[in-house]
Amino acid sequence: MQPIEKQKVQELxxxxxxxxxxxxxxxTNGAYATHRDASFFNAGAFIRNAKIRYEIGTIAGDGPxxxxxxxxxxxxxxxxxTHFELDEKGRLLMAGLDHQGRLAIAFELSKTPFE
Numbered sequence: 280m281q282p283i284e285k286q287k288v289q290e291l292x293x294x295x296x297x298x299x300x301x302x303x304x305x306x307t308n309g310a311y312a313t314h315r316d317a318s319f320f321n322a323g324a325f326i327r328n329a330k331i332r333y334e335i336g337t338i339a340g341d342g343p344x345x346x347x348x349x350x351x352x353x354x355x356x357x358x359x360x361t362h363f364e365l366d367e368k369g370r371l372l373m374a375g376l377d378h379q380g381r382l383a384i385a386f387e388l389s390k391t392p393f394e
Contacts, residue, residue: 280362280374283344288363291371292336292346295388303327303387304357328392331355343375346386357386 307323333348333355345358359375366372368389375384387393 280364280372283338283342283361283363283373285338285342285344288338288344288346288371288373289336291363291365292338292348295333295371296336297332297334298390300331300333301328301389301392302331302355303385303389303393304355305385306357307382307384346373357384359384360386 305325335349339345344360348355363373370389373386
């Protein structure tokens with residue numbers, strides 16, 4: 280993965296508009312925090328291989344970045360994104376890494392289910 284280049288990611292988001300896609304969206308903070316400090320409040324979210332179709336995809340901010348996908352019935356939104364890659368399978372993989380390089384958010388789009 281490489282640091283997000285806002286214009287490149289925006290162009291990639293446009294390439295996926297109005298297509299049936301699979302999403303992987305995951306946030307985490309507990310895997311790194313609760314084992315060191317039992318009083319730390321752990322929160323996270325996980326969704327994988329849900330089918331979506333969006334009409335508008337937008338990246339915003341100056342870094343870390345926010346990505347929003349406008350669907351017919353609402354929005355999917357993720358923030359804290361720092362890195363991206365279009366992999367060999369044509370999947371748009373975006374991630375947010377903390378200051379120590381640990382995963383805080385994964386936001387991924389694919390035309391085929393994630394394994």
